[in-house]
Structure formats: C-alpha cells, structure tokens
Amino acid sequence: MSPRYEYYALLTDFHPVLDGSNGIVRRWTDDAGQVHDELYSQRLLWESTRDLAMIENGEWQATACPIPEEAVEAYEAAEYARVHADDPLDGEYSYFAQVEDNTSVDNPTSVIRMWTAPNGHEKEQQHIGGPGYAWKASYIQMDIYDGRNRGDLVPVTEEAATRIIESRE
Template sequence: MSTTYRYFALLTPTHPTLTSPSIVCRQWTDASGRVHEEEYTQDLRWRPSNTEQQVLRAELDGEIRPITEEAALRFVEETQPARVRSYEPADGQYFYSVIVTNLNPLENPRALLRTWLSPQGYSMEQAWTHTTGWVNSSYMYDLHYDHLDGDAVGITEEEVPRYQEIAEKNYLEATRVINYRYYAIVDESHPVDDPLTMVRQWNDGDVVKEEQLTDELLWEPADLVGPRGDRAVPLDADTAAKIEYVLVKRFRAKHGL
C-alpha cells in the first residue's frame, strides 16, 4: 500500500514565502497510528525530523504552513538543489583535512572533511561517507568548543582518494556479516549443554580463523577444534546462544555477581 504524505513548509524571516521556504517537511501515519516526520535537508535527502513539535514548543522560530505535493516537489527538485549550489565555493576550491584523535591516528582518521567559505561568507563543512558521499557535518564546531578531543590535520587534494579508500574499508569492515561456525568443547564431566568452553570459526579469505570464549567472557584466538577431534561438537547458532548464556551464568557465579 502506498504511503499518503502530508506536506508543510516552515516560513521564517529569512525565508518568508511559500515559493522559497526555510524547510519543507512531510508527515505520514503508520498502521499503529504513530506519526512520522521527515525534512528535506541540504544533503538533498529526506531525513527524520521533529520540526512541527519544535515550532509548537517555541524551540524553533517560524510559522508552519501546509503545502501541496506539487509545491513540495518543486522544493525538492528545484529550490533546495539551487540553494545548495549557491553555497558552493565561488572559485570551486575546497580545503581538505582529516580528524585525528587518540583512537584514530593519521593513518586511520575519524573523518575526512572538506571546508570552504561560501559566497555568502559562511564557513561550510562536509564530511565524506562511503554510502552517500559528502554530507554536512560539524566536526570543526565540535573541536573548537571541546566537544571532541582531537585535531584537524590538513591534507592535499591528491591525498583525498586514499582517505576515501580508508573510509570505505572501515565501513565494509564494520558492516561485514561473518558466518560463524560454533563448537562446544566437551569432556566426560562437561556435556554439550554445559561445555568446557565454546569456539567459533570463520573463513577470512582462504584462511580459517578460530576464537575461544574464555572464562572472562572474551573472544581470544584459539586452536581447539582440530586437536580436540570428537570433543569439538558442532552447534547451530541458537544452541550457541544458549550455551553462551550458560557460560555467562558460570562467570557470574565465579565472581559473585
């Protein structure tokens, strides 16, 4: 079933007309009766928002006015893209930097940025994301007001592709789905439902890797499945989860928790 949207615009002193409002939002109600709201942002995509509630609570200045779907479409296809282009650097030049912290050194920074001064005189900033490219960000603001402990280190435009590759690698690693194979390590006094320990294996390219769940509930490298032979009993994922709970209870009992 198609979603029925209700559209509205936020008018402000700097954007007082329906032909060029400050913000355009859409709302819809799901099957459970919950109202959802999205704003069409300067990243040129719909993102969750709560503009209506902010205005009603006087947290955001402006006036909400209902608009038609056609008016919303003009904002999406014409007004907002033109507005975004108007803030691009007049000379086409960006300044590039990376955000480094104690946990994110220069070789693997927290973020890749580009900054510039808009024709209107605003300091602009965008961060690179593997999924959506350059998006608006606030790292410089966070660094300036000590909301983030780190530094912005300038880089050349020629270095940008290398840092984009690093961001892509980190994203793929963070979102990688690993197909684990689980085993219970058993003996005469520790059957499958209360094993000595549990092991997981997975394939990393052509290499088989293995980890053991230790008494301290940490996964650490191991080599138990091969040497233990028939004492390494294969488990499905549900059984592995139940056994992990058993090992958690054993840990709590050991430490009086």
C-alpha cells in the same frame, strides 16, 4: 500501502514565504496509526522532526502552511541546485593526504579534495570522520601555505582517499 503525505511550508515573521531559508515538513501516518513528521534537511533527505508538533503546542511561533506536492518537488530541486552549485562541471576532484611528521600517506592527518567550481573559484573540502560522515569546506591548503597548519599535501588517487576514509572508525 504507500503513505499519503501532507506537506507544509514552515513560515515565520522572519521568513514569511517559502524561499529556502525556512523549510518543508511532511506528515504521514503508518499502517499502525503512528504519525510521522519529517523535515527536508540540508542533507537533501527527509529526516524526523518535531517542528509541526512544536508549532501545534505553541513551543515555536511559526505557521505550517499546507502546500501541494508540486511545490515540494520545486523546493527539492532548488535545494539540490543550491547544495551542488559549486560541484565541478566535469565531476572530477583532486585528492590529497595531509601528511605531518608523525603520519604517512596511508594514515594521514586528514584527507582533502580540491576542484574548480563553475564560477572559477578554487574549492577545498576535508572529509570529517570515517564512512558515513561528510565532506566539509576547509582551508587546509591555505593554512599550510600561511604556516597556520603543518605538514604537506600529498596527491593520492580517489581510490586511495576512499580506502583511507573507510579505514577510519
């Protein structure tokens, strides 16, 4: 049996309307009668939360306002657009290994990717950790140029970058 979800916009004095800066929570009950609360996260996933429980027991001064599923779909679409607003139009990234004196292209200090966003700005991200971790905004290229970081950026293929990331634990 599919769960039946109840959706709530989380509203506060600072965020009195659903505008992307607060959030949406859904509540559902599993077949064993266990209640689950999930927040639509910045990672674009439904993740476990205590937000509704905290509102209900007075730990958090906020309001959980029931909303229809259509509002949730619109919120998800807006969050997706916000998160991906700077993605390259062609979907292509340039990958680099940061190589210092004691590292090699096969075991670099870091792996970064660069691209031009739709607004024309140059973007860069560093992969943080191994498999299951994420790309985070970085400024390694500028830091190397300005002398705040050491090493060189050596171009690598996407496959090589993936292999390096997967080899890290």
